[in-house]
Amino acid sequence: MSDKTIYAIYDDDYVLLESAKHLVGKGIHIRDVFSPFPIHGLDPVIGLARTRIAMTAFIYGMCGVAIALTGMWYFMIYDWPLNVGGKPNFSLIDNIPSFVPITFEFGVLCAGHGMALTYFLRNWTLPGFKGRNPYPRTTDDRFVMEIHAEDSKLSAEEIVAFIDETCVLEIDEK
Amino acid sequence: MEYKVSKQAKLTAITLVVVGLLSLFAGIALDHSHHGVSGRIWANLLADGYFFFSMSIAAIFFLALQYVAEMAWGVTTQRVFQAIMAFLPVGAVVLLIVFFASSMHWNHLYHWMAEGVMEEGHENYDKIIAGKSGYLNQTFFWGRTLVYMAVWFYFANWFRKNSIKEDKLNLDGSVSPIYKKAIVKSVLFIAFFAYTSSSSAWDWLMAIDVHWFSTMFGWYCFSGMWISMMVVAVVIVQYLKKNGYLKEVNSSHVHDIGKWTFAISCLWSYLWFCQFMLIWYSNIPEEVTYYVQRFNDYRGLYLGTFFINFLMPFFILMSRDAKRNGIFLIPVALVIFVGHWLDVLIMVLPGTLFEEGTLGLVEIGMFLMFSGVFIYVVLNSLSKAPLQTKNHPMYDESLHLHH
Numbered sequence: 001m002s003d004k005t006i007y008a009i010y011d012d013d014y015v016l017l018e019s020a021k022h023l024v025g026k027g028i029h030i031r032d033v034f035s036p037f038p039i040h041g042l043d044p045v046i047g048l049a050r051t052r053i054a055m056t057a058f059i060y061g062m063c064g065v066a067i068a069l070t071g072m073w074y075f076m077i078y079d080w081p082l083n084v085g086g087k088p089n090f091s092l093i094d095n096i097p098s099f100v101p102i103t104f105e106f107g108v109l110c111a112g113h114g115m116a117l118t119y120f121l122r123n124w125t126l127p128g129f130k131g132r133n134p135y136p137r138t139t140d141d142r143f144v145m146e147i148h149a150e151d152s153k154l155s156a157e158e159i160v161a162f163i164d165e166t167c168v169l170e171i172d173e174k
Numbered sequence: 175m176e177y178k179v180s181k182q183a184k185l186t187a188i189t190l191v192v193v194g195l196l197s198l199f200a201g202i203a204l205d206h207s208h209h210g211v212s213g214r215i216w217a218n219l220l221a222d223g224y225f226f227f228s229m230s231i232a233a234i235f236f237l238a239l240q241y242v243a244e245m246a247w248g249v250t251t252q253r254v255f256q257a258i259m260a261f262l263p264v265g266a267v268v269l270l271i272v273f274f275a276s277s278m279h280w281n282h283l284y285h286w287m288a289e290g291v292m293e294e295g296h297e298n299y300d301k302i303i304a305g306k307s308g309y310l311n312q313t314f315f316w317g318r319t320l321v322y323m324a325v326w327f328y329f330a331n332w333f334r335k336n337s338i339k340e341d342k343l344n345l346d347g348s349v350s351p352i353y354k355k356a357i358v359k360s361v362l363f364i365a366f367f368a369y370t371s372s373s374s375a376w377d378w379l380m381a382i383d384v385h386w387f388s389t390m391f392g393w394y395c396f397s398g399m400w401i402s403m404m405v406v407a408v409v410i411v412q413y414l415k416k417n418g419y420l421k422e423v424n425s426s427h428v429h430d431i432g433k434w435t436f437a438i439s440c441l442w443s444y445l446w447f448c449q450f451m452l453i454w455y456s457n458i459p460e461e462v463t464y465y466v467q468r469f470n471d472y473r474g475l476y477l478g479t480f481f482i483n484f485l486m487p488f489f490i491l492m493s494r495d496a497k498r499n500g501i502f503l504i505p506v507a508l509v510i511f512v513g514h515w516l517d518v519l520i521m522v523l524p525g526t527l528f529e530e531g532t533l534g535l536v537e538i539g540m541f542l543m544f545s546g547v548f549i550y551v552v553l554n555s556l557s558k559a560p561l562q563t564k565n566h567p568m569y570d571e572s573l574h575l576h577h
Contacts, residue, residue, distance in 0.1 A: 054493070085455065
């Protein structure tokens, strides 16, 4: 079996989605799809697992909450108790309402930034990293499927023949 | 598909009313409070009347919101919200009876209505309350109350009637004229409701603690009625689906209603906390009394209600799968339904029964009775029209909702 990479280039997201369904039905494994925006309903078709980014967001958020509470306990209660409006400055729990807004904000901050950074890191798209999309036009108006011949039981020629059955714009082999 | 109220549902409603009545009678027999049991019954009537009534107006609001935002997904569940609106007249009658009794001095829910409170020289004279007489006087109070109820009823009636009328139109592909009118009505309703949801909460609930005021009170009540109504919709949708109705409602619709439930319960928690924290922080005597009373005499109930209503939906409904699954949705919905009823109860009891208010047989009995009637009225209204609208222009889009 040859290790050939086939790129099928489309100019419409819906056409790509329908073609993907067609190809998967023929037993072809689609390794990845590059598109300018998320294609609704594509993930289950090409067999992508559900993202776990929400879980990481939750964990980062909880870390933020813990850091904020520990920090404020240290600054405001333990290290240097401040008398703010006569509020109990010797105990965290009695003073908790005044810490809630900051705790919430810090939780959101950590969840948001943590999630974004994880996403960029996972995709290797942090600033300064080299882009790995095979066709720069997939950031504009092209939709590209990446198929590795070794992933399917079919030969590269057969795969190309099946792709040809779809409304494909261009097929590239590397 | 037409829905028929099953025998089992009717029996459940009747059982709730009967058990509620028994509990109420037992509670009356066992009551040993100093003020007598009648004050307790009136206070409960006000709390339950407001709680159940407010859900029906929140349903009008949510329906209007769907028209204004051109929300397509909600079309397949529109009839559920219309059914919840059906409780409006019943709740209004209960509230009007309570207010009438207050005006006639048959109860003492509203201290500002008591004799001589506004009269200089009278032994009941209260300078602070007298200063509010421009707003809190019988004529203006009744005028406002009747206007709110009449206008809300008009809109509820209009939406329901025209939605059924829309089904019978022969459109031939053109956009239903009723839909266009409904958008205009919705805008008018939301503008009216924006003011009156707040001011009705001041008039009916905040005026109990007449010396006290909070600018967040209206929003707090509004978010409370919205979330209570939303969980009712969650349960009705699940109930109907389980019995083979609402086949058009798929897991994405359920997910969307679940998302609203999650979001609005966060909104409620946010407003509860904002009102509390600002008053706690500034610590001004005339403001903190409200919380001092609740923290001294109702601590467990008051804080427990907040934490359950906030944490239950927050942690359980956070994940996507839970929002799509009745096994998670129904328990959360039922618990926070009771939680928000308690929330309203604790708005009413401390100001009317003072330290003697409890969660006892009278309270539970009254709640069960109202629930029974509410279930019957809502399901009965559901059975009066097909469960799906027909000529709504976005019906087809709603059918194909998928995410």
